[in-house]
Amino acid sequence: MNDQATMPNWIHGTLMHAPRLETVEVVENALIEVGGDGEIRSVMAPASPDYDARLRQAAASGAFVNLSNDQYLLPGFVDLHIHAPQWPQMGKALDLPLHEWLLEYTFPLEASYRDVAFAERAYRTLVEALLANGTTTAVYFATVHLEASLLLAQICLEKGQRGLVGKVVMDDPEQCPDYYRDASTDDALRDTERFVEAVRALPGNTAATVRPVVTPRFIPSCTDAALEGLGAIAHDNDCHIQTHVSESDWEHGFVIERTGRTDTDALDRFGLLTRHSVLAHSNFITDTDMGTIARAGAGIAHCPLSNIYFANAAFPLRAALDKGLHVGLGTDISGGASPSVLDTCRHAIASSRALEDGTDPAAPADTRGRPGSRVGFNTAFWLATAGGGEALDLKVGKFEPGYRFDAIMIEANRPDSNLVTWADTDTGDDVLQKIVNNAVRQDIRKVWVEGRLVVDKDAS
Numbered sequence: 349m350n351d352q353a354t355m356p357n358w359i360h361g362t363l364m365h366a367p368r369l370e371t372v373e374v375v376e377n378a379l380i381e382v383g384g385d386g387e388i389r390s391v392m393a394p395a396s397p398d399y400d401a402r403l404r405q406a407a408a409s410g411a412f413v414n415l416s417n418d419q420y421l422l423p424g425f426v427d428l429h430i431h432a433p434q435w436p437q438m439g440k441a442l443d444l445p446l447h448e449w450l451l452e453y454t455f456p457l458e459a460s461y462r463d464v465a466f467a468e469r470a471y472r473t474l475v476e477a478l479l480a481n482g483t484t485t486a487v488y489f490a491t492v493h494l495e496a497s498l499l500l501a502q503i504c505l506e507k508g509q510r511g512l513v514g515k516v517v518m519d520d521p522e523q524c525p526d527y528y529r530d531a532s533t534d535d536a537l538r539d540t541e542r543f544v545e546a547v548r549a550l551p552g553n554t555a556a557t558v559r560p561v562v563t564p565r566f567i568p569s570c571t572d573a574a575l576e577g578l579g580a581i582a583h584d585n586d587c588h589i590q591t592h593v594s595e596s597d598w599e600h601g602f603v604i605e606r607t608g609r610t611d612t613d614a615l616d617r618f619g620l621l622t623r624h625s626v627l628a629h630s631n632f633i634t635d636t637d638m639g640t641i642a643r644a645g646a647g648i649a650h651c652p653l654s655n656i657y658f659a660n661a662a663f664p665l666r667a668a669l670d671k672g673l674h675v676g677l678g679t680d681i682s683g684g685a686s687p688s689v690l691d692t693c694r695h696a697i698a699s700s701r702a703l704e705d706g707t708d709p710a711a712p713a714d715t716r717g718r719p720g721s722r723v724g725f726n727t728a729f730w731l732a733t734a735g736g737g738e739a740l741d742l743k744v745g746k747f748e749p750g751y752r753f754d755a756i757m758i759e760a761n762r763p764d765s766n767l768v769t770w771a772d773t774d775t776g777d778d779v780l781q782k783i784v785n786n787a788v789r790q791d792i793r794k795v796w797v798e799g800r801l802v803v804d805k806d807a808s
């Protein structure tokens with residue numbers, strides 16, 4: 349825990365954040381004060397009244413981090429969609445469409461988490477890797493298993509990652525294999541309730557840095573009774589909810605055939621569309637769906653790389669943002685083959701450009717794409733930080749008083765790094781653009797969550 353649990357901590361140096369969509373701010377010589385409870389107390393620029401006195405106080409405090417000219421303080425990244433049990437599969441098994449991929453590779457792998465020792469090995473290395481990549485808030489699907497899912501929550505807490513964790517519900521015997529599903533609808537609901545209680549009661553979880561998430565895998569894997577029951581549990585316990593929505597042609601069509609409605613409409617009727625819902629993918633949502641999602645205030649996890657492999661289409665990101673929907677980014681490990689939210693920023697930018705121009709050179713230019721679809725580095729960075737925080741309704745993702753101090757320090761110009769800056773020609777925005785495009789795990793040197801230093805790669 350923080351050695352100065354009751355002392356304020358101070359950080360001085362260049363900060364970069366995107367407090368609002370399309371607005372990046374780079375502040376040199378910023379001075380941030382963090383309370384012993386992990387909350388940002390103040391953010392001062394040199395022009396602020398009292399700045400000089402506060403800087404002297406900070407430097408004398410013994411709890412002062414002074415960044416060098418090559419070091420930059422950014423909000424930690426928010427990954428809205430991760431399948432924790434698929435970590436051993438990341439980077440392979442990308443050759444089948446979604447439904448076949450689930451049956452052939454993914455359900456057999458996830459079934460092995462009935463073995464808690466296997467789960468422990470995978471989940472520990474995953475949480476460590478994600479923190480090292482700068483992911484300070486992680487939204488996880490675990491598996492159907494209560495014990496292993498609880499272990500993932502415990503590991504987040506122990507390693508200091510802000511974690512939103514769900515025990516997955518899949519109870520429909522028509523769709524889920526015998527070897528991998530909840531024993532019954534009642535079991536699924538009972539285990540979900542137990543999971544919610546147990547996560548909230550974890551020793552040390554007093555600040556709720558780890559939270560339970562009600563997690564119907566997706567409508568095809570759940571019975572109507574389970575979906576209805578989960579809606580009630582989420583409501584009664586005031587929980588986050590996560591699921592997959594209108595991801596691929598197959599999945600989107602399957603739900604319409606079974607329910608006569610789109611995923612969004614069906615989820616809404618089951619009480620599963622709230623301000624605290626995270627809808628993964630959502631590629632095929634209609635204009636009406638967008639209106640329903642906006643009214644509910646639900647968030648979308650945009651998973652651009654996974655969409656290339658499994659979705660049959662690109663998510664209309666620009667349209668969703670223009671409609672005021674809450675959107676953030678998801679790696680979708682292992683549908684997405686990278687644990688890095690920075691990579692995901694690049695994929696979001698590239699995917700938006702591909703949607704804008706279209707991709708088939710045989711199609712006429714004026715019908716090939718969807719004009720006005722592109723997003724730039726500033727939007728991608730916002731999605732990765734403040735956008736993700738907003739989607740979750742958590743005070744993370746920017747440097748403002750009242751927000752939690754979840755942050756990373758990136759260092760440019762280290763030997764062997766691709767992050768190279770030019771002091772004479774790069775503006776602050778240029779450096780941020782280079783970070784979004786070129787920084788990798790090794791350039792992230794320190795990571796803080798809730799004011800606490802949880803990764804320090806330069807510690808001797």
Ligand code: GUN
Binds near residue numbers: 446450565592680683
């Ligand atoms: N839909 C249901 N389960 C999954 C999953 O594990 N990954 C993806 N990408 N989509 C899903």
Ligand code: FE
Binds near residue numbers: 429431592628680683
């Ligand atoms: Fe997924």
